[in-house]
Amino acid sequence: MAPLLQSSQPWVEKYRPKQVKDVAHQDEVVRVVTNTLETTNCPHMLFYGPPGTGKTTTALAIAHQLFRPELYKSRVLELNASDDRGINVVRTKIKNFAAAAVGSGRQGGYPCPPYKIIILDEADSMTEDAQNALRRTMETYSKVTRFFFICNYISRIIEPLASRCAKFRFKPLTDEVMSSRISYICREEGLNLDSKALSTLSSISQGDLRQAITYLQGAARLFGSSISSKDLIRVSGVIPGEDVQALFSACKSGNFDLAEKEVGSIIAEGYPVSQMLSQLYDMVVEADDVSDEQKAIICKKFAEADKCLVDGAGEYLQLLGVASNTMRALCNMPQEFSFGN
Known part of the structure; x- marks a missing residue:
């Protein structure tokens, strides 16, 4: 060879x-x-x-x-x-x-x-x-x-x-260890990565150094030696934070038509619903204005939807079901239904 x-x-x-x-x-x-x-x-x-x-x-x-x-x-x-x-x-x-x-x-x-x-x-x-x-x-x-x-x-x-x-x-790698190793690779490969992009890379790879290096190489091949935070997000498949926030805000508004519009937009953009559930989960857990009981109800619906997705259910209906049940929990509406397979 x-x-x-x-x-x-x-x-x-x-x-x-x-x-x-x-x-x-x-x-x-x-x-x-x-x-x-x-x-x-x-x-x-x-x-x-x-x-x-x-x-x-x-x-x-x-x-x-x-x-x-x-x-x-x-x-x-x-x-x-x-x-x-x-x-x-x-x-x-x-x-x-x-x-x-x-x-x-x-x-x-x-x-x-x-x-x-x-x-x-x-x-x-x-x-x-x-x-x-x-x-x-x-x-x-x-x-x-x-x-x-x-x-x-x-x-x-x-x-x-x-x-x-x-x-x-084996313990998950800390942000300091990740940043140190990525900075070394950037120097060796002649890449320019600012502090914000370095922080973004550590965040989206979640302690997985192999994944971080793969994202970095993909971004370098697509965007050249100067890599921004947005470039890394585009390569990684992570859904932009503003899109996740838009869906969460629509659920908090209690307006089903608005939530349905956001769900349709996410599906139209081709974002994986499993990734959206993961990022929504982080947002819900970290929300200070959501009670523990509401968080428990919402996360249970996330788990049910994730299982349905693994079993081959349709992404649109599952995300719509999650949005609907999240809205009911946040607005203290009766939990009367859920979307199954």
Whole structure:
């Protein structure tokens, strides 16, 4: 294959930390894993936490620091969300890889311990049957294989698997850490990002550094080296605050025709209703002039509408239903109906 051109390389990969010590804002994880690397006595590991906080990066960095490049492919098996990871994959691909014996001994400055590593990214999407099938594989081949599980929700990993692993919790990145990393990338790429745009990028990515870098690269390709706050909002798909406020104000007015007009405008603009629900939720929760009881009623309707959207319901009717029920709650009208599927 031809080498990847610098200009076409995703910045997420270009600026991915290559060593564990370079992972940002996960000091406790870095300290423990660094000690593990020094002894090469690596247990099964479970990395969990919000997306874009360094879980996959840490797992890959451990594998790269343990094995020299020529051995990496034969010693490390990576399975991610694009792979079928049902029970058949566990019984064939994973089991066959885990069963193969390996040598040991330091080679070319790398520890090269006597085991292989299987990295299961987004392990919380594996079926329960597949997870149960992994238990026996982990026990049988524990001398020659280590498993790294990566997930967003540890509650979706069955207890027998979780109890066999050393658990590492990854915290959401702070605005300071996000800003520092984004500023570094801007300097490297020759981008001009003012303080308002930097703050906007941190806000819309919600602690997900991977998402922030993706937005930044998209904006750079579309708008050039000088990027504004509005450019980042357009790239991210976040609905402008004034449009969210307009719908919320229409609901507070008690005028159904006005609310229906705002709903029609949002649908006509092509904004995703799930995104509108998310931003409306933030606005309702932070509103000082809305009582706790009203907030509870409104948020319950948001949850019902979100579930209907996941099940394939129409966006217009769901948003109209949310607007109507929000209006009833804010204006203390009887809650008589809701829009279902």
